[in-house]
């Protein structure tokens with residue numbers, strides 16, 4: 001379904017995010033017929049360049065990052081006709097009047113701040129000064145949204161000077177992932193799971209976001225952030241919220257975000273011995289974390305595992321184990337709900353221990369498996385075995401599922417539609433930092449040193465111990 005016609009201005013239009021995600025994403029939506037004929041994309045950045053120079057940049061981005069669709073020359077040409085460029089100075093006056101002449105008054109306006117947060121205030125102010133932004137204009141901002149509670153509050157206050165909360169779209173690209181939204185469909189679209197979705201029936205929940213990549217060329221950003229600020233405070237926190245929240249009355253922005261906020265506010269402070277920090281070591285043929293970030297004395301974590309508790313009626317006593325890390329053995333994002341033992345085994349001790357386990361794979365091979373206990377086939381008496389009911393969405397739903405919209409495409413279209421459901425509200429972000437800050441402060445106070453771990457493994461040994469101590473274990477990374 002095409003969205004309303006729009007002008008989308010990308011500040012930082014020549015940056016890495018624009019090149020890798022925003023522009024290829026918009027191109028794919030264009031190919032899908034979702035972009036109305038008058039829609040226009042304006043790249044805005046410091047470099048001096050004309051429209052045709054920018055179109056070349058966009059064409060390259062598409063060829064590199066938009067997949068097979070980029071081979072369709074007519075589509076690429078058609079998309080480039082929608083693209084133009086303005087050289088602009090975020091901190092000065094150059095370029096703003098030209099930008100104004102390109103932005104058409106009667107359309108939806110979205111301004112994507114794909115720039116360092118230190119420029120948010122300058123850009124917001126100039127948009128107003130030059131009469132570019134109205135009450136219905138939308139702005140899009142990216143993570144990192146602050147580095148702690150104080151800086152997040154400051155950013156929120158800066159944006160609030162010029163924009164109302166209903167105009168601010170804070171992106172957490174995990175919320176745009178198909179399967180992440182599916183969490184809500186699974187929980188609230190079925191009667192099967194929700195009655196069991198509580199401390200009475202759930203033994204524990206695991207959330208894993210494992211990556212095989214290292215920190216790449218982002219060493220200086222990453223070394224100042226670590227896994228806590230880069231992944232846990234935002235992406236894993238959002239997954240936790242969707243898994244743990246109460247059913248919202250409606251699938252509407254504030255109904256959903258109110259419930260997520262309650263989860264974050266109900267998080268208990270984490271005991272230091274419920275946290276494992278790791279840093280990938282150098283291997284025979286690959287540099288280690290410290291070489292990658294060019295900081296031989298870095299104590300930043302590239303791996304983090306935590307055991308959390310949510311203090312509310314539904315989850316009292318049920319642990320949530322979260323882990324994320326770089327240079328691990330598989331790229332796997334998965335949520336695993338491990339149900340409790342049956343209250344009484346009529347089959348006796350020999351039958352062993354069997355549990356229902358619901359594993360929701362977010363990426364890759366999106367799908368779900370539910371381990372169900374059945375009788376082992378054969379004449380050997382009543383022996384039990386767990387078998388997975390296995391559903392890979394691409395198998396079940398066909399090519400549609402395989403061509404699923406990428407996170408950024410969906411989120412940008414939601415901005416144009418004016419739907420904030422999949423964006424973080426200011427108070428959510430602040431609540432997440434309020435929970436994160438004391439943990440990081442504790443590391444600093446104790447001069448905590450992350451444990452080295454082997455590349456291509458499952459993280460530090462201590463992370464396994466975090467589970468073993470409780471008689472549990474992580475689901476194998478694969």
Ligand code: BG6
Nearest residue numbers: 143173211213230231235333363
């Ligand atoms: C980003 C982090 O937000 O998410 C990166 O900054 C991380 O460090 C990335 O690699 C993971 O995203 P995805 O979509 O590849 O799981």
